Amino acid sequence: MPRPQEDQIENVRNIGIMAHIDAGKTTTSERILFYCGRVHRIGEVHEGAATMDWMVQEQERGITITSAATTVYWKNHKINLIDTPGHVDFTVEVERSLRVLDGAVAVFDAVSGVEPQSETVWRQADKYGVPRIAFINKMDRMGADYFAGVQSMREKLGANAVPVHCPIGAESEFAGMVDLVTMRAYLFKDETMGAEWTEEEIPANLREKCQKLRTELLDELATIDDANDTFMLKVLEAPETLTADEIHALIRKGVCENKFTPVLCGSAFKNKGVQNLLDAITRWLPSPKDRGVIKGTNVDTNEEVLISPDDASPLSAIAFKVASDPYVGRLTYVRIYSGTLTKGTTLMNTTKDKKERISRLIEMHANQRKDRDEFYTGDIAACIGLKNTITGDTLFGGDAAVVLEKMEFPEPVISMAIEPKSKADREKLSIALSALSEEDPTFRVSSNPDTGQTIIQGMGELHLDILRDRMMREFHVEANVGKPQVSYKETITLPGKADTKFVKQTGGRGQYAHVVVEVEPNERGKGNEIENKIVGGTIPREYFNAVEKGIVEGLATGVLAGYDLVDVKVRIVFGSYHEVDSNEMAFKICASMAVKEACKKCKPILLEPIMKVDVTTPEESMGDVIGDLNRRRGRILGQETGKGAVIIRAEVPLSEMFGYSTQLRSMSSGRANYTMEPSHFEPVPAKIAEEIQKR
Numbered sequence: 001m002p003r004p005q006e007d008q009i010e011n012v013r014n015i016g017i018m019a020h021i022d023a024g025k026t027t028t029s030e031r032i033l034f035y036c037g038r039v040h041r042i043g044e045v046h047e048g049a050a051t052m053d054w055m056v057q058e059q060e061r062g063i064t065i066t067s068a069a070t071t072v073y074w075k076n077h078k079i080n081l082i083d084t085p086g087h088v089d090f091t092v093e094v095e096r097s098l099r100v101l102d103g104a105v106a107v108f109d110a111v112s113g114v115e116p117q118s119e120t121v122w123r124q125a126d127k128y129g130v131p132r133i134a135f136i137n138k139m140d141r142m143g144a145d146y147f148a149g150v151q152s153m154r155e156k157l158g159a160n161a162v163p164v165h166c167p168i169g170a171e172s173e174f175a176g177m178v179d180l181v182t183m184r185a186y187l188f189k190d191e192t193m194g195a196e197w198t199e200e201e202i203p204a205n206l207r208e209k210c211q212k213l214r215t216e217l218l219d220e221l222a223t224i225d226d227a228n229d230t231f232m233l234k235v236l237e238a239p240e241t242l243t244a245d246e247i248h249a250l251i252r253k254g255v256c257e258n259k260f261t262p263v264l265c266g267s268a269f270k271n272k273g274v275q276n277l278l279d280a281i282t283r284w285l286p287s288p289k290d291r292g293v294i295k296g297t298n299v300d301t302n303e304e305v306l307i308s309p310d311d312a313s314p315l316s317a318i319a320f321k322v323a324s325d326p327y328v329g330r331l332t333y334v335r336i337y338s339g340t341l342t343k344g345t346t347l348m349n350t351t352k353d354k355k356e357r358i359s360r361l362i363e364m365h366a367n368q369r370k371d372r373d374e375f376y377t378g379d380i381a382a383c384i385g386l387k388n389t390i391t392g393d394t395l396f397g398g399d400a401a402v403v404l405e406k407m408e409f410p411e412p413v414i415s416m417a418i419e420p421k422s423k424a425d426r427e428k429l430s431i432a433l434s435a436l437s438e439e440d441p442t443f444r445v446s447s448n449p450d451t452g453q454t455i456i457q458g459m460g461e462l463h464l465d466i467l468r469d470r471m472m473r474e475f476h477v478e479a480n481v482g483k484p485q486v487s488y489k490e491t492i493t494l495p496g497k498a499d500t501k502f503v504k505q506t507g508g509r510g511q512y513a514h515v516v517v518e519v520e521p522n523e524r525g526k527g528n529e530i531e532n533k534i535v536g537g538t539i540p541r542e543y544f545n546a547v548e549k550g551i552v553e554g555l556a557t558g559v560l561a562g563y564d565l566v567d568v569k570v571r572i573v574f575g576s577y578h579e580v581d582s583n584e585m586a587f588k589i590c591a592s593m594a595v596k597e598a599c600k601k602c603k604p605i606l607l608e609p610i611m612k613v614d615v616t617t618p619e620e621s622m623g624d625v626i627g628d629l630n631r632r633r634g635r636i637l638g639q640e641t642g643k644g645a646v647i648i649r650a651e652v653p654l655s656e657m658f659g660y661s662t663q664l665r666s667m668s669s670g671r672a673n674y675t676m677e678p679s680h681f682e683p684v685p686a687k688i689a690e691e692i693q694k695r
Helices: 025-035 056-061 088-100 116-127 146-157 204-224 229-237 244-256 274-284 423-439 461-474 541-556 584-600 619-631 660-667 686-694
Strands: 012-019 068-074 077-083 103-109 132-137 161-163 165-168 176-179 184-188 197-200 261-265 294-298 304-307 316-325 329-338 346-349 354-357 360-365 368-372 380-384 394-396 402-404 414-420 444-447 454-458 479-481 489-491 496-504 511-521 529-532 568-576 605-618 635-641 645-653 673-683
Touching: 012 088, 012 116, 012 274, 025 068, 025 077, 025 132, 025 274, 068 274, 077 274, 088 116, 088 316, 103 116, 103 146, 103 274, 116 146, 116 673, 132 146, 132 274, 146 161, 146 165, 146 261, 161 204, 165 204, 165 261, 204 229, 204 244, 229 244, 244 261, 244 274, 261 274, 316 402, 316 423, 394 402, 414 423, 414 461, 423 444, 423 454, 423 461, 454 461, 461 479, 496 584, 511 541, 511 584, 529 541, 541 568, 541 584, 568 584, 605 619, 605 686, 619 635, 619 645, 619 660, 660 673
Parallel strands: 012 077, 012 103, 103 132, 132 261, 161 261, 529 568
Antiparallel strands: 068 077, 165 176, 176 184, 184 197, 294 304, 294 402, 316 329, 316 394, 329 380, 346 354, 346 394, 360 368, 360 380, 414 454, 414 479, 444 454, 489 605, 496 511, 511 568, 605 645, 605 673, 635 645
């Protein structure tokens, strides 16, 4: 069946809204839904009625936890919109959304400009090469400064930020903006909720400023396309002859090639500037076709495969989110990079090498759903029936087995013990933990071999608190949880070797395996590496997999306090086998024993997670805040002064940051706040390491 006009691939925009906490992402999303006719009443975050914040926990706390997807239409364009969280605890939601998006709108607060979490999401977008436009929001707030916001983007993000709007008024006087492309003023009517506006001449007091800003914009555009001499000549000789279409075409080229970021302004809460933002999304952000061919890897030959982004190509898609839906069960969100996805088809999950059948296809609007028979290239679809597919897996419909680029997720830094309150809750807890760990790649579940306790790990206290809350509400599990604990790691500091034999005779057939391994410290942060240096068949090829599995298991429980061993390079150098008594299990056990034995000789140490902490505090509290961070073993990296506040940047061990928000509030009379994100792991001081090992 042919696509409708607005669904044509060149008219599709897959975009995300990303920003620091409280910059107005969800409010902007709500206005987009309203003006596109998707909702008939604007939902407000502060009233707990935002459409995109549909989870109970989101409505209660006024924050975004999961990335919600919806589809809207604007001027014959289809916009697949994803509203992402701002809290660093839910960074995986931003990460996996950016992986599958073609463009993003970065929202900034007109008073605060670039804030710490803005930098984090900007870096994530850089990582995936996502083209961006910027929207400086909250122009109606006291202290709003559009041009200071643009300047902070240049200084703190290194962005080539260029204004395409000039605000008319600011704070309570903010009335609209001048479009520097058309050189027309847009004034929004408060009484119609911004649905109506007038297009007028530029106010006399802004004409000179707007002319200067337009010249800067045109000069920047002239450098983007070196081959386009005509545009450059017009800019130099007769800029007034340039048409709006010519300027829009070059802005689009600059955005799609990540050469510059156009900056718009508005006030989403006061309904000013959202329609201009929608026009910018459809005019300047790329369609799936603009992002070019899709690169994959042939699993069998390891060769690069290029796939054309059109409906006639073999189907390729990435699963970027798994969610448990109370009505339809397990929902898998996929981004289709090529081909057509039809209900009832069987595809290959090339990451897992397993077949998957799609029983139903659904178009999502936050948590509402509509059945569809098929989706096309560039679409975002929710599938029912996928049993083995998790976040980051590739689904492929061609003859060859092709895997698209994988996603990488940060390691959890905090853990707590959890146990069911009654026997009846035991099974429910197991189901809940399994479902939640499938949904969230940064949520891990393990058991402590010494105590038998179930341990849950996550990205922060808020992350685990929300997950515990969801267990109670969605899965009706009553559980007791322990205090949050730091997820330490272990590593080695010297090279070493172990020659280990595993021999067991129990009458009849016995067990025999012999493995020799060499271990040495790997580069910090590089992870574990296993090299097979066996020659001459001293260990038969059929046991190689078992040996590697044993090494992985051995590294999973450290030799000091049972934490994961990381950054260890392991070489399998020798071994022997028995023709009758050797088997896979024997080699697996032997390899696990060997790697632990070797690591014990290599001066193992404990590593602790170090957090990047940004504290925004009034100047009068600065001394107390710095003194307190020093007491917490913090390293002050620097500070910068803003409007009446100081931002202190520091690195602090996570173990010292429990209960910090309460302490910070009391030091600053409730006026300071902070953000925290995982940075890296460092060795634990000897005295503290001894205490940890005694626990």
